Amino acid sequence: MNRRLSALAVIGSLALVLSGCTFISPAPVPSATQGPTPTDKAGFYGQTLVWTECGKGLECATAKAPIDWDAPAGGAIDLALVKHPASGTAQGSLLVNPGGPGGSGWDFVQGSGDAVAGAPVVENFDVVGWDPRGVGQSTPVTCFTDPKDTDKTLYGTYSSPYDTQGWIDELTVEEQSFADACKKNTGDLLGNVDTVSNARDMDMLRAALGDKKLNYLGYSYGTYFGTVYAELFPENVGRLVLDGAVDPLQSDFESLKFQMAGFDSAFRAYLQSCLDGKGCPFTGTVDDAALQVRTILDGIDALGLVNGDGRVLDSATLATGILGNLYSESYWPDMTTMFAGLADGDPALSFTSADSYNSRNDDGSYQSNSYEVYVAATCVDGDFASDPATTLDRIAEIDVAAPILGKYATYDDFAVLDIACSAWPYPRADLPTAFDAEGAAPILVIGTTNDPATPYASSVSLAKQLSSGVLISYKGEGHTIYNQGVACIDDVVDAYFVKGTVPAADPMC
Structure with a gap:
């Protein structure tokens, strides 16, 4: 989520x-x-x-x-x-x-x-x-101590394409390394960042x-x-x-799938606003524009667009940038400018939005440890580790529920959580079952x-x-x-x- x-x-x-x-x-x-x-x-x-x-x-x-x-x-x-x-x-x-x-x-x-x-x-x-x-x-959760390692986790690309078992295997190695670093550098607090303790x-x-x-x-x-x-x-x-x-009664996966559908709904509202205005990079109906965006997401990995700092834009990072601009209607003009930049082969604004999402500074440092806490708290609060379905099967379900953005947003989020929590060194906390x-x-x-x-x-x-x-x-x-x-x-x-x-x-x- x-x-x-x-x-x-x-x-x-x-x-x-x-x-x-x-x-x-x-x-x-x-x-x-x-x-x-x-x-x-x-x-x-x-x-x-x-x-x-x-x-x-x-x-x-x-x-x-x-x-x-x-x-x-x-x-x-x-x-x-x-x-x-x-x-x-x-x-x-x-x-x-x-x-x-x-x-x-x-x-x-x-x-x-x-x-x-x-x-x-x-x-x-x-x-x-x-x-x-x-x-x-x-007293902080600390995982990687070098921001370059965090960059690799949040922005790194893979040898295998997304949605393949080869990618899952690479991600599993990456998330095991992350979990090991969290345990080494945080200690027992890592298992006690749950919501009941808070x-x-x-x-x-x-x-x-x-x-x-x-x-x-x-x-x-x-x-x-x-x-x-x-x-x-x-x-x-x-x-x-x-x-x-x-909603505290939804499972983590159902909550995330529901949320991805919410992002798709908000994105459709953005597309309608864009089409009704001037300078929109999309054409036709909202459905037409949604297909155009899906085509961009499908093809972005093959383009290998390189940012000024050497990072390569992929579909996961672009999805992060899109989602970040959906949190307020006031960000929609920035989204339009971001897509216009992509049409010219410039990924800079996509990284700007993704960096804001990830609390990453221009110099490559990070403003906070929000990502580390996000994963740690989700793993001790949530039920990802006990989910019997495979990560690839769950991604396919999300793609059906949110057919514009959902699949691409999972690559740096749901997939990471599903695999990281399975490797987490502490058990799930005891939580209330009624509210x-x-x-x-x-x-x-x-x-x-x-x-x-x-x-x-x-x-x-x-x-x-x-x-x-x-x-x-x-x-x-x-x-x-x-x-x-x-x-x-x-x-x-x-x-x-x-x-x-x-x-x-x-x-x-």
Whole structure:
């Protein structure tokens, strides 16, 4: 599942509002907690956070969490936090997560400033972002230490063509090397980056922040954090908003296949918009244009288009670039320019989009370890390893469900996960099997009708599963929608957070 795009999409959407704001900046070192590292659950819950100023009116701190909540004496990790203090009188804290797995809540809050949430929310809450276990400035998951090795994993080409057993054999060797490096350089944390462990961290952070109830804003995969939290700690649920929801009852493969169909749907909407405008590189109907794109994807490997830095564009990287431009309707003009460049034999903009997806800098370094966490968390949360079908058979199923982009998007995503998780050195975590969160306060679930990454039906399903779920629908394009200038959505969410107001019915914005 292309969940790792979600955090970039949320931050990118905010960038449209915050002109000139930089989201990746030199990070001050968060403060340590007072006293010795706790060795039992009560000690972790009772720790004191030491907040220090860290620029732009923000405060930073570091919390401690056990590597394994079932064995809290077995070692601890750091969790980096950043707080945007309430501009008025704080009702309490609001914990936020932009998605992932692998998204940095620290970067999200540090980069967003006053626009991290609606003005009424920022006035009434201390907004706190944290890097979940394994992410960024928290104790990190580390796999390859040389970015050239990461480049090989994300952009490398193969001797055998895609969709062949020879390619699967090469990929298997590559993913075994990746898994071995992750285990060597991360240790036991690698097996404890699951969502249940993160939910337990969230409850500990609630207590350390001094809140009786957890107030939480989660986007995309961050909705799964919130859903699992509500199931484990329903009595501690305060005001939870889950925007762009993940359906927790879908298998990983079915969820990914469903998501690829969502990307195809969003791409068709892009094609219609392109054809209706000027300078579109495609012709005819939407179906005609879709076939033209499929022809481009089918033929791109044979062209061997070389980027200025020597990387060769293949169908997997091009699909990554396309998907990245589907996360917001505002990116569609960039997509048109990207395709126009390809028509002239220039792959530069395709790599620009793929690099943004992968958090890769112009100099070849990487802004974050989001890819490593994405694979690690998916392998310990998901069921890929137990899937009896072969990788090639599953790719064929995805191709039927999403006949424009699906197959090509699997090459650097589903196929990687299916094989990497089979070689993963740690078992799948124990996860809840039902998600009614009986006894929890009302939880708002927001769904966008043509969301490419978390299709609308997932939000509908989650709202029904939660005993106190309240569905809020937005008729439109893009992934997630709160705090992006849609008053109908923003007013509902702000009133819920500030006053506890729950809509009597879906406003269908």
